[in-house]
Structure formats: structure tokens, C-alpha cells
Amino acid sequence: MHPLHVNGLTLQLPGGQFLVRELTFRIEPGEVLVLMGPSGSGKSSILAWLTGTADPRICASGDVWLGDTCITSLPTEKRRLGLMLQQDYLFPHMSVGDNLLFGLRGGTRTERLAKVCDSLSNAGLEGMQGRDPSTLSGGQRARVSLARTLLSDPCALLLDEPFSRLDTAMREQIRRFTWDSAARLPVLLVTHDTFDAPEGATILDIGQSDAVGPVVRAEMKDAR
Template sequence: MDNGLHLKAVEICRGGQPLLQIDAQVAPGEILTVMGPSGSGKSTLLSFLTGHLAPAFAATGQVVLDGSDVTAQPPEHRKIGILFQDDLLFPHLSVGANLAFGLRGGTKSERQKTIETALSDVGLKGFETRDPATLSGGQKARVALMRVLLSDPKALLLDEAFSGLDTDRRAQIRDLTFDHARKKNLPVVMVTHDIDDAKAAGGRVIQLGP
């Protein structure tokens, strides 16, 4: 069985015109960077991978994850996590409750221990009861990252995930994200405009568009 994420002869069209074509295999722990100008289809590609492709687009090809074809599966069954530029934390829930949202199974005490460990891993020990509105941008990004990882994805997508952060914080959160993804052996597809992101990822770079 092939491990990792395989974008198998994927072609996405808009209005009958090809927007992008890609065939790539992303091994566990590898980061594939996708770059290109606005409108080249970077975020559209991620929408296809997660199962949220807009009706204006048509796609062919397969999304194969750990040897299983997930192309026709609904988003909630694909086990593909995604981080966006905006943290998208639930404002009415505490930090701990935000993390608990992605957890499945286990007793209440086990889930609480998992949340405590996750926060400690990203330097936010004791933040369980904090209101997300009281967090800095970097702290929100760390909580968003751990919420995705606690949902136990088999692959991770990054959609301009670091672009809302200042330069120093960007490098810190980027390294943290890459480190956790590699520790969990997740294949990663990162969409970015920033060449420094691509250099930090250290993997292959696919350029879309002209």
C-alpha cells in the first residue's frame, strides 16, 4: 500500500478551459509547495483535495491517501486537515473547548489530558480557559494548528497559513507547523506566495500559471 498523498493526473477546469494540471506524490513527512499568481488555481486545488470544490469548477483525476482513493468521499471522511490564513477559532468557545472540537473518543479526563499536552507542546500551558479574543495572532495560530492536528488528519494542507503574521512570528509558527507535521509523518501541501515559506519547507516546488 502506498503511503502519503498522491494527486493522480488531477486537472481542474473552469468554463471548459483548463485551469491547472498536476500529478504529484507527497510522501509522509514531505512538504510540497504550490506557488503561482492570484487566479492560477492554488486555493482551488486545495478545495478539490478537501472535497469543497465550487460548482463553477470541474475536476478529473484522483486523490489517493495512504493507498485509498478518497476522491468521491465527503469532506468529513477524507481525514485531510487544512489551515487557513485566518485562524477561524470559535469565538464563543474557550481555547480548550476549541481544541476539544476536533477530538474523538476517550474519556473526559483523557481528552482533558490530551488538550493540556497539546497546549504545552506549543508553549501555551494553562491556556485552556482563555477566551480566544485575548490571544495574540501568534497564539491563535498555534491553537488553530493544534486543533487541526488533534482531529488526527492523515494529510495537512496549508492555504497561505502564515501570511497574516509578522516576519518573526511567521518564521516561528511556520517552523512549529512543519516540525509537528513531520513528527506525525503527515504529507503536506502548502500554497504560498512567499519564497521564504518554500525555502523553509525544503521540498519540491510546483509553479502554477504563466
Template sequence: MTALLEVNNIDKFYGQFHAVKNVTFSLEEGEIGCLLGPSGCGKTTLLRTIAGFEDTAAGSIAIANQIVAGQKNVPPEKRNIGMVFQDYALFPHLTVGENIGFGIENLSVDEKNKRIEDLLKTVELDGEGGKYPHELSGGQQQRVALARALAPEPKLLLMDEPFSNLDVALRETLSTEIREILKSRSITALMVTHNQNEAFAMADKVGVLSCGSMQQWDTPHSIYHHPNNPVVAGFVGEGVFIDADITGDYTVKCALGELQSDIKLELESGARTKLLIRPEDVIHDDDSPYGAEIISKTFRGPNILYKLKLDNGEQVLSLVPSHHQHAVGQHIGIYQEVEDLVLFPADSSMNDGEHCPV
């Protein structure tokens, strides 16, 4: 496959503030990527540099093998991109059909109408072309914004927090539906979000940003199960670090017992490390001889997230079906089911990415 988007060593400053720091990644044709991170990490700034709304201090950006930033700077309207904004940015005085057709004035009337009708069907708004934006729900308006961005048939689609104005249930539904639309049309897309559920639902590749730097660019599965560093481990999913000692080429010992790795560990026997434990790694079992004390609990409908104190005082999380209702202070039986040993240096902290230098 050919890289449709190539971002190489991009830097961006606002005065003395280094907003984007030497970021490199690429998207293959037909792939959907996502820039994921907390507010202020540089993800929207990076998206805006790709769109051409912001200049770059160093590095280059290429779209479909054409340099658009770096050796030369191509204006946004010449980059062959589509853009879906956070607030939809629909024209209130134009109908749905007129909004979709706004950027394709170069087509004949028949071609334009055919493309509008095709896109209305694609986003499941067939027959709604005569309505105005205020007559539609938020989810429908977002579909119109998507259709309008796709109308000029761009090489690359950029989406800036496209679901942030929608309720949680609609976000999950629409993210899945929009992924299916983009995949059906082989559209290459890059989205920005701070919501990891949206990122995992939408993207083939996820880039976790912190303090302007790309911490990891990988598949959602690898981002979650094989985080590169404590910053990624702390931001993606839920989990804690506990102390662990390397006891062999494939084994570590911790407060949850001796754990086995499928691959040879990089550290030598005797080394002290931090081990990432996810809530799904700690299984509740009333018959287990190993126990832990419930410190706190969070009810989540089908599940309860328990914070547990182990015998050595360390704490872990456990996600338990909610029909297992236990009180704070109670001891429950547990066992570990850690399939991926994620180990970091002994002085690691999940808070390493919280405080960014200005």
C-alpha cells in the same frame, strides 16, 4: 517510503475556465509540501480539490492508498485530513481548549483532556487553554488553529496561506516552528503560499504553479538552483537573463566572461542561449579589473541590491553588503561567481508566465 498523498492528472474547470490543468505530484509519508505561485495560478483550488471542497473534472486523488476523488468521491469529513485556514476560523465563543477539542468528541473526557493538554504543550501554549481567541495574538491564534487541526490525528494536514495575516518577522519565526512541530510528529502536510521564503522554510518539496499547470515539483534547492523553465526561474528568487554562447562541452561565453560548467552541456558548441544570473552570482570587488555602472539601488538593511549595466549594455543584479555604499551612476568593480549554469533557449523571457490564457 510510501506516498501518502498521490495527485494524478487532476483537471478542474469553472465553466469554461480551466483552473487546474493535468496536475500530478505526490508526497511521501512525513514530508511537507508546498504549492507556490502568484494569485490566480490555481494553488488554492488544487488544495480545495484535495480537501474535497471542490470536485474534479478528471484525474484521481489518493490519501493513504485510498482513492478519495476520481473513481469515487469521498466527502471532506471522511478523508481523514486536518485543515488550517487563512483566517484561523476559530470559534470566538469557545475557549482555546474547547476549540482544540471541537473535532474529537468521540474520545472519553479523560482522553480528550489529555490530548488537548498534549497539543497545548506541543504548540507552546501550555496553560492558555482557558483563554478565548480574542485574548491571544495572531501568532498564538494560528497555533491554536494548528492544534485543532492536529487533534483528530489526521493522515494529512492541509494549510491554506496559514501565515498571510501575520507580520513578516512572525511569519518567518512561526513557519520554522511549525515545521519543527510537524516533523516531530511525522505529520504529512501540504501548504499553499505565494511567499517563496515561507515555502523554502517549511517544505521538503515545492511545486511551482503557473496558469493552472505544475511547472516543477522538486526540492527547494533544485527549484532555486535548477529551475525547469523560464517561468520557474522568473518567479523564484531574483535574477535576469543575459545572452550566452556555447563555446565547448563545458563552457559558455557571456558579458561576464567565460563560465565553466561542472556537467556536460546539452547544447552544441556555437549555440546561442539565455543564461540565468542571480544577484549572488555577481560579486563586488573594488580591485577587480572588470566594472559595471550602477543604474539603481535598493537598500535592504544588511545588503544593497544594485542593478548594474555591463559594458555591452546588458543588465545584472548584485547583492552587496551595505557598508559598500555607492551612488547611482558610479562604476564599481565586479567579478562573476556562477556555480550553476542555468541555460534556456535564446528567445526565452522571464515574463513567459505572467499572462495566462483564460
């Protein structure tokens, strides 16, 4: 696994306002960087820029590296950055198993089916491959969604408030499952809740500035 390195990222709105200015960070495999800040401060825009799906009207500069490879100009599908959003977005026309098979890369049919079974088993969802996603609970859906992302063999994981829609009891369980599953990957987590961050994570706080709008204070501190 390689570190995820963002170098000199600046995001500017069409009106000239800065969302992010000269942001630089590096996340080693197994580390979690937590991006926090008020709504509209540009956290999700940073993730969108990293995945190559940012609004084209936003002016962006800077580059992103996975190990020694610069992936800034690669199309989204070539970046190998796994993404989980607030909603799980399990595809409703596919069964749970088909959703996982869709994420999985390569392998023969038998290998693929075996990997999907293993993945479901790891997520505590044995035998659910034939289920319609709409029949799953919120926590089960979140686990399937994460399993699907991990089966695509990403080089880093980007999480955009993935726990915010879960109830309090389920949150802790899914947090643990997520940090256990992504233990070997560099992870960037966007959240409003410091309790979402795992032990030893680094918090990057995005604050406000009256003059130029929200800018990065690049203040690093240990979580909790």
C-alpha cells in the same frame, strides 16, 4: 502514515478555461510540497478540490489517494485531510480548550482533557485552555489553530497561506512550530513566499499560458 497522491487532476472553469491540467504529484509522509503561482492560478482551488469543498461549477477530473485508499468521492469529513487557512478561524463562541476538544477525536473525558493540556503545552500555551480566543495574539491563535487541526488526527495536512497574516517576527516562529508539529505527515503548502517552505521542500510552480489560461508547468525544483 500514508503518502498523499494526486493523479491526473484537471480543473476547468464554467467558461471552459483550464485552471489546472493533468496535474500529478505524490507527497510522502514527512515531505512538504509547496504549490506556488500567481493569484487566480488555481492553487486554492486545488486545495478545495482535495478537501471536497470545491465550487460545484468548476468541472474537475482526476483522483486523490491516501495510501491505498481512493478518497476522491468521499465526503469532506471522511477524507482525514487537515486544513489550515489564511485566517485561523478559531470558533469565537468556544474557549481555547473547547476549540481543541472540538478537534480531538475519541477518548474518555479524562484522556481528552489530558491530550488538550499536552497539546497546549507543546504549543507553548500552558494554562490557556479557559481563555477566550479573541484575547490571544495572532501567533497564539495560529498555534491553537494548528494544534486543533493536528488533534483531529489527519492523514495529511493542507496549508493555504497560513503564515501570510502574521508579522515578520512571528512568522519564523510559527513556521518552525508548524514544520516540527507536522513532521510525520505529508504536507501540501500553498504560498506566495518561498521562505515559508521548510528546508528540503519541493516547489511546484503554477505558471501562465496565453492559450488556455493558467496551466500547471509541473516543474519541480528544490526549495531555496
